[in-house]
Amino acid sequence: MKQLADVRFRPYGIGDRERLRGMSDRLSPQSLYTRFWSGTPRIPEHYLATLAALDHWDREAMIALLDGELIGIAEYARDRARPWRADLAVLVADPWQRHGLARALVAYLAPLAERRGITGFDAEVILENRGAMGAIQHGWPAVRPVGADGAARYDLPLPIPAPTPG
Template sequence: MTKLNARGAVRPDPALDDVRIRPYGVTDHDRVHRMSDRLSAASLYARFFSGTPRIPDHYVGLLDALDHWDREAVVALDGDEIIGITEYVRDAKQPWRADLAVLVADPWKRRGLGSVLVGCLARLAERRGITEFDADVILTNRDAVHFVRHGWPAVRPTSQGGSAHFRLPLPVHGP
């Protein structure tokens, strides 16, 4: 399996030089649980749209059941610990589309790690026939809204209650 490299990112933080990016694997189950220790309540709420004190067990179970085609995830590792996860789930009725989700540990936010992860995942998705991501973002998650606006400046959201829905064409054309 090819290891994906964070060095290809645009203007990454030098701290990312030692970060490894690779597809989620069967040995990552416990690492995901440990990642909870590096996530604030706000980060967990922004990712799972509910108040949860830790990464939910059912979510880890879904990651463990990835098929690496219709459902894929890539992780960022600092040493032996996961510091970021991004995933897509293909839409069964519109197979060229997939839902996108990103989770970055709080100490690693605002360093470009989410951009690197989404870029790596987007390249995998494109090879599998996916031409656009759908992303739902809680409106108070300014970092995510800024990320989308930076990577897809022409995209405008639709509103759904307290969240914004973005349709993001691939390839990613960020700064």
């Protein structure tokens, strides 16, 4: 069983580009497809460049590290037309999927967004990504997706709801 207690969480930094590039080796073609919606064989260079330009206000990312290797990343990007909203995206290395890592990353990211005036996340999930849809449903049990064009769209209010007992 994977242990989150061994994982270190922190904001993405300028020196993390090579760690993120190396994470490609721990991602299946399916994981890359469901995150980037294309058949890319590795994490795309344009994504690495986007993260290099994080301002840690309108755009923020939290990473999960284990023994110096990047095993997960969650990010938000503020919607310029609706500055109280932000798009949410998460990517977790295959060996760590379904172990609560995505939930932990979002739990660290959400309070940062709230402190910066963001009241909710928007998430768009390709319909083949049942794992992500299940994780969203677990974190926001009252939220229902709106689906169209091969994707489920979610309106995720902040703060994240407290877990229900049971």
